[in-house]
Amino acid sequence: MILDINNLKQINDRYGHRSGDRLIITAAEYIKKSFGQQGKCYRIGGDEFLVICRSCSEEQTANAVAALQEQIKNETGEKGISLQIAAGYAVQRQEDTAESLFQRADNCMYENKEKMKRACR
Template identity: 30%
Template sequence: MVDVDHFKSVNDRYGHLIGDEVLLLIARILRNTFRHDDRLYRFGGEEFVVLARAVDAAAAGSAFERLRCNVEGFPFPQVGRITVSVGYTSVREHDTPSDAFERADRAVYLAKAQGRNQVRGYETDVQTGEPEAHRGQGGDVELF
């Protein structure tokens, strides 16, 4: 899960048209950062979801760190510097979509709580002996 840091202030300061341009440019950065067969979705206002194959958490973390750096280094017209906070998790065998989203969202929350412009993995940075969430109680998640 990729969340654009301080996006509300972009809309407030520059207007929604510029905010929409920022989102389009971030979508382009996502497409240029990830492989052709990785799946990219816009999720909500300023969030994106990436479904990517990775051999392990370190490989996933490296891919998302590359994205973070690509966004941070991009010169957004009129706005300048934009950053993202990223949280990722592995999709487990019996996950519902909301199970995986909840874990990734918790990792994003940690990234934001620790200063934003960071990548955090649920399994490596968040999970510290927590019990498994109940299966089958998650709702549907709609991606577009």
């Protein structure tokens, strides 16, 4: 699973990097709370996270993502900054390499990010 905080650059530019850092910490806490029992959670970039779940079905993963989105729906942090996290996942197929699995999850996350941006317009 790949997760990415939406609009972090704009938040850093408008409110400063301390506010952006607090948003990253908040996101990490929600991600760990949502997925920590099912797998391992990693921060892999400035605002990107990776969750590796073993023995999770696609339905379980989709339900966990929906639960994360429900939890953060009403999260408004300092200065009225709302937390939005785009998420994408892929369930490993026999022919997958680590790279192809990551790429499918990443593509799914970017599709989700675009849907979220369109919904806000």
